[in-house]
Amino acid sequence: MPEPRIISVAEAIREATDLAMERDSRVFVMGEGVTDPKAVFGTTAGLIERYGPERVLEMPIAENGFTGMAIGAAIMGRRPIIIHQRVDFALLSLEQLFNNAAKICYVTAGRHRVPLVVRMIVGRGWGQGPAHSQSLEALFAQVPGLKVIMPTTAREAKGQLLAAIEDDNPVIFIEHRWVHYATGDVPAGYYTTPIDGPRVVRPGRDVTIVATSYMLLEALRAAETLAAAGIEAEVIDMAVLRPFAPEAIVASVRRTGRLLCVDTGFRSYGVGAEVVATVTEQALDALRRPPRRLGLPEHPTPSSRALLGDFYPTAMSIIDAVAELVEAGDLSGPRQALETELARVPKDVPHPTFRGPF
Amino acid sequence: MSKPATLPEMFRAMLRIRLIEEAIAARYAEHEMRCPVHLSIGQEATAVGVCAALRRDDQVVSTHRCHAHYLAKGGDLRAMMAEIYGKAAGCCGGRGGSMHLNDDAAGMLLSLPIVASSMPIAVGVALAFAQEKRDAVAVTFIGDGSIEEGVFHESMNLAALKQLPALFVLENNLYSCYTALGDRQPVRPLTDLARAYAMPAEHGDGNDVQAVQALATRATARARSGGGPSLLVLDTYRWREHCGPNYDNDIGYRSEAEFQSWAGRCPLARARRELTAAGALDPAAEAAMTAALTREIDDAFAFAKAAPFPDPDSAGDHLYA
Numbered sequence: 001m002p003e004p005r006i007i008s009v010a011e012a013i014r015e016a017t018d019l020a021m022e023r024d025s026r027v028f029v030m031g032e033g034v035t036d037p038k039a040v041f042g043t044t045a046g047l048i049e050r051y052g053p054e055r056v057l058e059m060p061i062a063e064n065g066f067t068g069m070a071i072g073a074a075i076m077g078r079r080p081i082i083i084h085q086r087v088d089f090a091l092l093s094l095e096q097l098f099n100n101a102a103k104i105c106y107v108t109a110g111r112h113r114v115p116l117v118v119r120m121i122v123g124r125g126w127g128q129g130p131a132h133s134q135s136l137e138a139l140f141a142q143v144p145g146l147k148v149i150m151p152t153t154a155r156e157a158k159g160q161l162l163a164a165i166e167d168d169n170p171v172i173f174i175e176h177r178w179v180h181y182a183t184g185d186v187p188a189g190y191y192t193t194p195i196d197g198p199r200v201v202r203p204g205r206d207v208t209i210v211a212t213s214y215m216l217l218e219a220l221r222a223a224e225t226l227a228a229a230g231i232e233a234e235v236i237d238m239a240v241l242r243p244f245a246p247e248a249i250v251a252s253v254r255r256t257g258r259l260l261c262v263d264t265g266f267r268s269y270g271v272g273a274e275v276v277a278t279v280t281e282q283a284l285d286a287l288r289r290p291p292r293r294l295g296l297p298e299h300p301t302p303s304s305r306a307l308l309g310d311f312y313p314t315a316m317s318i319i320d321a322v323a324e325l326v327e328a329g330d331l332s333g334p335r336q337a338l339e340t341e342l343a344r345v346p347k348d349v350p351h352p353t354f355r356g357p358f
Numbered sequence: 359m360s361k362p363a364t365l366p367e368m369f370r371a372m373l374r375i376r377l378i379e380e381a382i383a384a385r386y387a388e389h390e391m392r393c394p395v396h397l398s399i400g401q402e403a404t405a406v407g408v409c410a411a412l413r414r415d416d417q418v419v420s421t422h423r424c425h426a427h428y429l430a431k432g433g434d435l436r437a438m439m440a441e442i443y444g445k446a447a448g449c450c451g452g453r454g455g456s457m458h459l460n461d462d463a464a465g466m467l468l469s470l471p472i473v474a475s476s477m478p479i480a481v482g483v484a485l486a487f488a489q490e491k492r493d494a495v496a497v498t499f500i501g502d503g504s505i506e507e508g509v510f511h512e513s514m515n516l517a518a519l520k521q522l523p524a525l526f527v528l529e530n531n532l533y534s535c536y537t538a539l540g541d542r543q544p545v546r547p548l549t550d551l552a553r554a555y556a557m558p559a560e561h562g563d564g565n566d567v568q569a570v571q572a573l574a575t576r577a578t579a580r581a582r583s584g585g586g587p588s589l590l591v592l593d594t595y596r597w598r599e600h601c602g603p604n605y606d607n608d609i610g611y612r613s614e615a616e617f618q619s620w621a622g623r624c625p626l627a628r629a630r631r632e633l634t635a636a637g638a639l640d641p642a643a644e645a646a647m648t649a650a651l652t653r654e655i656d657d658a659f660a661f662a663k664a665a666p667f668p669d670p671d672s673a674g675d676h677l678y679a
Contacts, residue, residue, distance in 0.1 A: 065516050068513070069485055069516055072482020072496070073483070073486040075483070078485070096475065100479060105679050106453060107450050108676075110675075110679065112460075112462075113679040168678075169679050
């Protein structure tokens with residue numbers, strides 16, 4: 001066994017970008033702050049020094065304009081990677097993404113292609129507030145013609161970003177700021193992880209938990225506690241939102257008969273709604289309990305930590321939801337142990353033990 | 359004649375566009391062309407004059423009012439008509455309709471029917487040319503309404519900042535749908551917009567095809583030689599309604615007198631006068647030209663009408679590459 005190569009998701013993303021640029025001279029990076037000292041949370045560090053301003057383009061504060069520019073260049077065979085430091089900033093570019101990026105291949109009957117990657121980051125914590133922490137993956141996932149990925153684990157994040165850059169379609173790559181800190185064993189060198197659907201991360205027989213992004217980390221933590229109480233949760237990483245391939249989820253629910261979805265976005269009209277609807281359509285007979293969804297409540301993200309109490313789903317709320325789905329024995333011991341541990345950490349910073357490897 | 363360079367060639371290209379658009383208007387009530395049509399009648403000289411300065415490998419990105427641009431750049435007429443008739447042989451396979459005309463072989467890259475949406479796309483095409491060190495030019499036609507969009511300014515800024523080989527051709531036809539320019543923008547020379555981005559700009563009579571050709575030739579030469587982007591502001595006038603085949607001078611947003619004054623500045627009539635004065639055109643020659651063009655147009659309509667519709671099962675094809 002080789003020594004594990006433990007790096008963070010942010011480092012994995014930086015490494016993937018570097019490898020793609022080294023391999024293909026058509027690949028270039030653009031965005032607000034890609035060359036500044038902070039280097040988009042470190043994810044573009046060193047690129048300007050290595051590839052120069054012709055391939056690492058600092059952008060004016062013009063999201064729709066530079067997104068259209070990227071699309072135009074992509075049609076001509078270039079391979080741009082746009083980076084937004086927040087999903088919220090990308091909202092200014094929806095016109096170009098929805099009207100042009102998503103439709104140009106279709107409307108030209110496949111003659112033009114838009115090999116574009118748009119990275120955007122979901123903020124959380126430290127008082128980010130209503131317009132710096134939106135998780136709007138469902139918005140993008142609703143548009144045919146886009147692909148939407150939410151990476152969570154470092155190994156997959158690297159391979160998924162490289163696959164997205166290789167892809168001839170526009171790929172929305174939504175990173176969670178707190179996922180950036182998660183670490184894992186990441187192979188050196190170039191490899192791709194197929195953009196082909198959900199992935200079973202932890203097998204189990206009692207309940208299926210489908211989770212996206214940071215909620216996958218919460219779900220895995222919950223699964224450990226549940227296991228201590230004798231409940232085996234099957235945890236599925238809903239890494240690829242579009243194209244949506246529900247087969248692995250449906251197959252899992254056929255085994256467990258119980259479904260819980262946990263995602264980083266709003267509960268209403270969200271990813272969980274799509275998953276539950278699809279499972280209900282395809283495997284209603286297998287469901288032994290009504291499916292459950294956890295997500296964000298019906299109001300924007302408040303800034304004050306005093307108002308954030310129950311805003312985000314947690315390992316605790318996942319455990320409690322699972323307890324309602326299964327005929328649970330006594331969960332109180334393991335649950336209490338986790339609750340005590342979590343109480344030692346503030347709610348507005350990433351949990352320090354959420355580092356993996358996952 | 360996809361890229362007319364001489365006045366006789368440009369006259370013929372304008373006449374061809376005029377006859378095609380009039381044929382669409384005449385047959386629109388048959389309800390077989392079941393998509394919106396934004397006719398270019400009255401605006402032929404901007405399209406033909408600009409495209410006369412372009413090479414085939416220069417790329418044009420147009421708007422919802424794209425028929426003249428497509429035809430002037432050399433787009434295939436049969437494929438255009440088949441598209442408007444919703445047929446599989448259409449230039450978008452029936453997926454776009456009249457607002458999305460494109461023809462790769464002609465360098466007619468795309469038409470995008472959201473106001474100013476074409477501008478950053480053209481800037482990106484210019485970026486690709488610059489990255490590949492090609493001397494081609496990316497051209498986008500825009501209307502006066504585009505100035506009001508934020509992305510107009512974003513695109514001008516980006517093109518100027520990166521000194522890209524882009525040409526913004528602003529066809530000022532005085533109206534956005536039914537709202538006059540003066541009700542939408544303060545009065546100032548529209549070329550001043552380029553000054554804000556340190557970009558060269560020129561203003562010209564958009565109904566004088568030779569003047570347009572000269573302006574576009576200068577601007578494209580500058581772009582090819584690394585001199586960066588330009589803005590051309592060309593005054594012209596849309597004769598028919600914003601969308602559809604009819605005249606609409608009676609519905610209250612503009613006057614018959616204003617229309618007549620612009621009709622008196624018809625770009626075809628102007629070119630005809632100049633050619634006649636030079637002894638290069640007479641009524642018999644124009645009649646022969648019209649007859650030949652009419653045969654081509656009739657053939658294209660017949661082709662489009664007879665062509666099969668796309669397979670209904672193909673509606674989901676080409677969503678992804």
